[in-house]
Amino acid sequence: MSLVLLIDFGSTYTKVTAVDRKARALLGTAAAYTTVATDINEGLEKALADLQAMLPATVDLKNIQRFACSSAAGGLRMVTSGLVPALTAEAARLASLGAGAKVVKVFSYELTEEDIEEIDSLRPDIFLLTGGTDGGNKACSLHNAAMLARCKSEFPILIAGNRSCAKECEALLAGREIYRCENVMPRMNQLNIEPVQNKIREIFLHKIIRAKGLSQARELISGILMPTPAALMAAMELLAKGTASQEGLGDLMAVDLGGATTDVYSMAQGLPQSEDTVMKGLPEPYAKRTVEGDIGMRYSAGGILAAAGADKLAALSGLSPGEVEELVEYVTSHTDVLPQSPESDPRLGPLDFALAAAAVETAVTRHAGSLEQIYTPMGLSYIQTGKDLRDIKQLVATGGAIIHTENTAAIINRALYSRDNPFSLKPKKVNVFIDRRYILAAMGLLADKDPDCALAIMREELEFHGA
């Protein structure tokens, strides 16, 4: 059978996508409200019925292979700890984000009594404990393991710190659900995120699906494979790198602009471009994801206003700063308003344009690396932290807010490299592709199984939207 069904359990919608692998073609997509609180199958069945109705009777969705990803019930919520903020704590955060987690808190140095209370109230799905290079500092991991042992709530703990004390940490946490893998930073400035990410995925598969009530849908599904952002990451990596028989797009960036958060992905090495630039800080992973929790088109519109300022949003929208402030407040409390609907305030269109441009700019600026000028006795030198993305030529836009907005390319282009801020290493000029039919997560799921099919469909479906 060459038909596959791909399911994305979201926090508000369940999306289904049917693919014919032999023809390398997308058969159709549909979406329905997700109902985790009651029974996740309701949303799924409704979406399936809608999809079935669109397809010829010869296509039977009942007995075909199904793969799913999920960001329902808050997604994969993680808390991490490391030693130095810029080193193991950052490595742990990067690894977790790359695994598709929502990192709700990052701790560094020694956990305190108050921290333990906070962790208890956060109730993470997974806690990632790191600290020290292999053979390096043990005191921090040992202290933190002993503190975590006192948590009242139960959650899996993944130990990925200094291997010299991993066993002792395990002993301190005896009786809890613990996992262990290689150190996330085994040597100074050496990232080792894959073992951590594989373990996170394993824990997600075995534990979290059940805890979130998603296992009811499980019998129907060959597997809920990963959190949705991890599927997006897989899709972007495939699209960039290609397969043995199909070329990829090369280095690229993707922006997922949502109502509450904005995710940015980059598939690029991002090394310094010139000889007078020295790279500092942790090396960056080729496949990198960042999440801006304060930047989003509705729930987090206030965060965009705070980051960009009313004057800038006014200039982008043509509204007055006062109008901007008033409308931002309005959309924050009316999160389902769309500028397209005829009864909406006509000023919402320009406002959404400005919000989207400022959101993308803020999120991309935070994701991209930066240069710092250093005056040396010999003249100017530069220190680069993060990735140099100036040469990226392709950008993929996804997420409700951006794909429903008109003029996506104009939004993106306002958010790129600018001479006003020349030390922010954002892309200079890009081709914009839009995920109009919301297929990226589904293609990320398919990428595991049939990368050639997933890539062919992405290349076909992603809508080129100008440079």
Add this chain to the structure above:
Amino acid sequence: MQGKTLILGVIGADVHAVGNKILYHAFRQAGFEVVNLGVMVSQEEFIEAAIETAASVIIVASLYGHGELDCRGMREKCQEAGLADILLYVGGNIVVGKQPFEEVEQRFSEMGFDRVFPPGTLPDAVINALEEDLQP
């Protein structure tokens, strides 16, 4: 000295990279675990690397003449970061031009450096000093 970790780097805005590589290889050959941070290293980077790797010594090189400015306050920052007892070495061409070395040594000692090496010091001298200072 198997297993002892050293942090090595050239401090400040200094880009002299050749001596740094020579020192790196010499220290490794002598059996040390060497974390080489390369050139243009800030005080904070030295200290953060030492924390994560539980290093015994930080070896600061400065070649371009601004060593004194660049090294100021480093011992205090180590104390703040919980590394009060870490050994601090400094060497290269740590001041501008030719100044009487005793005076230079005195100034850097007062800044909290445990060993101050004159220009032209060979790696062996540093290794001997390390072996002496790291005696259990």
